[in-house]
Amino acid sequence: MNRKPHVTLSDIAKQLNVSKVTVSKALRGHPDISRETTKLVKKVAEELGYTPNFAARNLSSRKSNTIGVVVPKIAHFFFSSLIESIYDQAFYNNFDIALTVSQENVERERKHIETLMAMRVDGLIISITQQTKDKTIFEKVVSRDVPLVFMDRVMPVDGTSQVTVDDKGGAIKAIELAIDNGYTKIAHIGGFTEINIGRRRYEGYVEAMKRRGLEIDPDWVVHGGFGEDDGYQGFMKLYKSGRMPEFIFAVTYPVALGVYAAAAEVGVRIPDDLDIICFGSASINKFLKPALSYVDQPTATLGKVAVDLIIEHIGESDEYLPKHIEVPTELVMRDTCLRKKNAVISSAK
């Protein structure tokens, strides 16, 4: 590989018989330089086809104007729309994004964080993997004074901020609605409780049951991952136990889909034999039969808030003040969890 040399500041400077600093300043609109000169410089830059060298700029200015992002997945509706909103908001604020994907792999996650730090990103937005337990790498980030915002899937690390959705509150709303609709035998196919989204949603389930004075049958709580297969397995476990609940609260949309698949397989009809609600959705949910009712995660807001927060931290001095922002959720009713069949409505809200 042996590329044509790129046009540099010096090339422009030579052409105009000025110093390269003049050119640099002119291009940045620095007030030191006269209107005329600035115009001239810009014209010549255009003619010569100048493009600034970011590596050089980053090196000398020792910042990258870039936000590093680490997510566990892309090809899932939740993350792809989250990422899209992050890109939008960053673009709006003239920041670049360096996106990396851990593929739910802790080692890859660590590597990506190292790489992003080597790129000297100005700040990091991270959504951890299902398996992440070790805080070391995050503490390393903090010790390097690189602002860090955890997003959605978070980890309690001193000196870092968090942006989450109101997982517990959303879960409570969902379960309370189910109970108000007449259900009492309510199961939860949940995620890992080591990670906040799994834990908080579970806590919401527990809390709502308690508030309404319902017992929780330990057999009706299944913990696992957040994918379709986990939902499938979860359902099968409940099914094979011989004691089916009337209602399932699924920790994620894919888990709910897994339940759909499993239920169809064994001939359990949704929502007639088994009703369901879940956390999260996908754009094509409306085409599902029955379309899932769900706790909406406002991905656009989540991404926007995360970017705004990291930019805020980047702007602050060394000692920025970590924050925890919780974005509210909303119940969206579709074809499930509408009303218990044959139920005597006691306390329709």
Next chain:
Amino acid sequence: MNRKPHVTLSDIAKQLNVSKVTVSKALRGHPDISRETTKLVKKVAEELGYTPNFAARNLSSRKSNTIGVVVPKIAHFFFSSLIESIYDQAFYNNFDIALTVSQENVERERKHIETLMAMRVDGLIISITQQTKDKTIFEKVVSRDVPLVFMDRVMPVDGTSQVTVDDKGGAIKAIELAIDNGYTKIAHIGGFTEINIGRRRYEGYVEAMKRRGLEIDPDWVVHGGFGEDDGYQGFMKLYKSGRMPEFIFAVTYPVALGVYAAAAEVGVRIPDDLDIICFGSASINKFLKPALSYVDQPTATLGKVAVDLIIEHIGESDEYLPKHIEVPTELVMRDTCLRKKNAVISSAK
């Protein structure tokens, strides 16, 4: 913002009383340096928490080890899975990815390409917007000797490569199947013909109809965009014309979904009153009722091939040989386009 200074090569050098070149070489495993020294250097680097400065490295080596990617969207199944496979393949080959999203906006696309060139990416992979018509920016890329691979949505620009799916062939297969299943009144809700994917799929439709000796009714060809709304509008146009076809070939999966929505609205049953097949799919297609039969676009292959090709070009000299690689498609049968109701099967293949 006033960060703690990062550990540099010189810091390590000082500590060991060697030159920074020695350290640089040692860390890269250069044979100039003895095994012992190398080990020592690496140990100290580790202790001091050294992370290389990519900006500096890129600047002095004048390459970035980064592939620039421009896509029109993220939050669509096709693109998100494509992007995921690009990341995977790049990671496997030790390349970094600089991803940008044009949001189907030509101006943003141009800006992103400029930015990526300023970053001195080693090569570019681009999927153009629906609206892109001007080649200027791409010619600029070529004139800078930056290898360019168009992916899926391509543009004929001298000196660039293309990776596409076999749009025409896939369309032909789909239409021929429909005809063999007994349909003759076949409509096409297509995309813009200015862009290859719209044009080639349309051409496939025309070709298949011709091969089977069927007339094409101009009213049954609707051109528009690639989104859900375009499918909705397309269906409505056909519907309101009063002369409904028996079968629709939708240019994309979202367009097919739009047809679903519109059909449901006016009470047209799929596949009984109107059968359908489309190009592309989504992971949750299997939960649709009826699940769409479709021409599968192998996103994983597409991404992998694009990355391999750009890396190949990066490795070649200035004058690389542009290629056009076409990835084959496959028909996947689900619940639509199975067989015409009450049809006398004449030529079941």
Next chain:
DNA sequence: AAATGTAACTTGACCGGTTACTATGCAAAA
């Protein structure tokens, strides 16, 4: 008329690496 200010540039150092070339010491070859 001298001091002060200011607009518009220039100088030189530096960011943290890499690269091409040079130097040194010791062992093997002549």
Next chain:
DNA sequence: TTTTGCATAGTAACCGGTCAAGTTACATTT
């Protein structure tokens, strides 16, 4: 013994910007 060669390390320049601290010429103040 002298020459040659190789392993190992060092020197200096350079990549393309930015930044802090001058410099110059001219206008303004006192």
